[in-house]
Amino acid sequence: xxxxxxxxxxxxxxxxxxxxxxxxxxxxxxxxxxxxxxxxxxxxxxxxxxxxxxxxxxxxxxxxxxxxxxxxxxxxxxxxxxxxxxxxxxxxxxxxxxxxxxxxxxxxxxxxxxxxxxxxxxxxxxxxxxxxxxxxxxxxxxxxxxxxxxxxxxxxxxxxxxxxxxxxxxxxxxxxxxxxxxxxxxxxxxxxxxxxxxxxxxxxxxxxxxxxxxxxxxxxxxxxxxxxxx
Numbered sequence: 001x002x003x004x005x006x007x008x009x010x011x012x013x014x015x016x017x018x019x020x021x022x023x024x025x026x027x028x029x030x031x032x033x034x035x036x037x038x039x040x041x042x043x044x045x046x047x048x049x050x051x052x053x054x055x056x057x058x059x060x061x062x063x064x065x066x067x068x069x070x071x072x073x074x075x076x077x078x079x080x081x082x083x084x085x086x087x088x089x090x091x092x093x094x095x096x097x098x099x100x101x102x103x104x105x106x107x108x109x110x111x112x113x114x115x116x117x118x119x120x121x122x123x124x125x126x127x128x129x130x131x132x133x134x135x136x137x138x139x140x141x142x143x144x145x146x147x148x149x150x151x152x153x154x155x156x157x158x159x160x161x162x163x164x165x166x167x168x169x170x171x172x173x174x175x176x177x178x179x180x181x182x183x184x185x186x187x188x189x190x191x192x193x194x195x196x197x198x199x200x201x202x203x204x205x206x207x208x209x210x211x212x213x214x215x216x217x218x219x220x221x222x223x224x225x226x227x228x229x230x
Contacts, residue, residue, distance in 0.1 A: 035197045039190060043214065045156045046184050047229055050216040052141065053152050053163065053182045054225050057217075059083055059140055067167035067180035071153045078149045081136040089120055090127030097125040158188035168219045177222060185213035 053074070057067050060077050063084075068074055090097045104111060104119075104126065113130040120126050141147040155161045167180040186205075190198045202212040216227040 031194055032197060035194050038193055039201075042157050042189055043229070046189055046214050047227065049152060049156060049163075050182055050184065050214060050227060052147075053165070054216050054227075055140060056149075056152070057180050057182075058225070059136060061178055066169060066178045069165055069167040069180070071163060071165055075149050075152065078136050078140065082133050083136050083139060084131050085134050085139060086129050086131050088127070088129050089117065090125065092127055094125060094127060097127040100124065101126045101128060155184045155188045158191050161188040161191075166219050170219070170222070172222055179217065179219045179222060180225070181215060181217040181219050183211065183213055183215045187213070189213060 056074055056078055060074060060081075061067050063077075063081065068077075090101075092098060101116075104116070113128055116126055116128045117130055120128075137149075141149075153162060155163055164183040164185070165180065167178070169176050169178050171177070186198055186202055190201075205212045211228055214227070214229060217223065217225045
């Protein structure tokens with residue numbers, strides 16, 4: 001009986017224990033590696049989304065004089081808004097065009113860009129700037145056919161958690177400065193990954209005095225709309 005038990009221990013139970021310990025050891029080593037791999041992948045997608053929010057916020061401020069804290073307003077601005085774009089007609093390197101323009105303005109100091117455009121279209125060499133009003137969505141992100149503006153409201157991989165966005169106007173050196181910030185906490189962005197490793201990451205960021213996630217802009221400290229990944 002003892003002989004049989006010894007064989008069972010030697011050929012079945014012991015190898016199974018060794019295999020189990022080996023698997024646990026490998027898993028403990030690979031789990032942080034896999035966590036970092038997925039974190040970097042998710043970070044890349046999240047950073048692009050925050051950059052898009054920043055670009056749209058800047059365009060919104062150029063039109064409205066301030067940023068918005070409402071993501072729906074930002075999306076509506078993209079879908080329905082218009083913005084002014086300054087275009088240069090002619091070239092400053094064309095000496096004939098420059099001379100003609102100077103002579104025309106000297107003769108008619110109150111001439112408008114629209115009038116100059118008519119003369120330009122008639123074949124006269126001129127150089128000037130004209131302001132046009134264009135749809136926002138025809139100007140921003142128009143080189144990205146797969147762009148979906150509604151996605152800016154949500155933190156990727158979170159299952160639908162909203163981007164945290166705020167705006168304010170703060171007096172800096174006696175001047176009112178519009179500010180905004182948009183945040184994606186790791187708790188949402190890294191949802192579904194190893195929770196303890198995510199908690200450790202949050203603690204590490206907190207020890208360094210950093211936001212526990214990704215952030216662009218700041219309403220507490222003007223930073224020229226920089227992202228905390230830059």
